[in-house]
Amino acid sequence: MSLFLYMLTAAVAFGAWRTKSLTSGGALAAFIVGGLSVAGFGFTGMAVMGSFFFSSVLLEKALKSEDKKEAKGATRDAVQVMANGGAASACAVLQFFFPHPVLFIGFTAAYAAAAADTWASALGRKSTEPPVSIKTGRLVEPGISGGVTRLGNLAAGGGSGFVTVAALLLEPEVFSVVILVLLFLTAFLSQFADAWLGAAYQSLFQCCVCGEKTEQTVHCSKPAILVKGIRWWSNDAVNFAAVSSGSVSAMLLYMIVTGLNIY
Ligand SMILES: [Zn+2]
Numbered sequence: 079m080s081l082f083l084y085m086l087t088a089a090v091a092f093g094a095w096r097t098k099s100l101t102s103g104g105a106l107a108a109f110i111v112g113g114l115s116v117a118g119f120g121f122t123g124m125a126v127m128g129s130f131f132f133s134s135v136l137l138e139k140a141l142k143s144e145d146k147k148e149a150k151g152a153t154r155d156a157v158q159v160m161a162n163g164g165a166a167s168a169c170a171v172l173q174f175f176f177p178h179p180v181l182f183i184g185f186t187a188a189y190a191a192a193a194a195d196t197w198a199s200a201l202g203r204k205s206t207e208p209p210v211s212i213k214t215g216r217l218v219e220p221g222i223s224g225g226v227t228r229l230g231n232l233a234a235g236g237g238s239g240f241v242t243v244a245a246l247l248l249e250p251e252v253f254s255v256v257i258l259v260l261l262f263l264t265a266f267l268s269q270f271a272d273a274w275l276g277a278a279y280q281s282l283f284q285c286c287v288c289g290e291k292t293e294q295t296v297h298c299s300k301p302a303i304l305v306k307g308i309r310w311w312s313n314d315a316v317n318f319a320a321v322s323s324g325s326v327s328a329m330l331l332y333m334i335v336t337g338l339n340i341y
Pocket of ligand 1: 285287288290297
């Protein structure tokens, strides 16, 4: 059974590479993240990860902008895969050695948070109202980190709800209403952490050729100049921090709710 699941994970990673949803490094990272999910949580782990992965890929493909430079960002590399799947993989590795229900909560919360972020940025781009900075409350340019829209917030709730419900259907005995609300809330809050960390510290560069502001360190084949934030505090670093904080806070709240009975 698990050999079949590992082969299925490899097939999905290969397919994602062939359809340009992942770079070759991204596909390898996805196979590792998927393999760890199977090792830790079996079919359930793979399905929860799949609910994040397939919904995000399909949303991004469906809403892909005609604009070439935005469309380019839809192929995820290994760093982006690890930013979304790192916290969940840590839960899966721990589950393999020290199984405990709290780790499934952390695993689910991580993918719920990742889905909230991906859904919010895919749908938020389609918002007709201009984004507002979560830090200053002022209007910001679309596509710049730290900007939030009502449509994006709604999408974040949809993404976290989707993954949470998938996990609930797979492992109904783990869940109560309290835990469902907890998972939904932590994923949603991590989306605000993402926006706030993005607005406050994320690096922004300006192209020295065309003058465009960008999150890329290279633009028009020339190194871009840092105009804001901390150089290494990239969108991926912000993502990793937000997803991890969602996962950790869900586990802490779960332990409080269940009366701190860790062994
Ligand atoms: Zn440029």
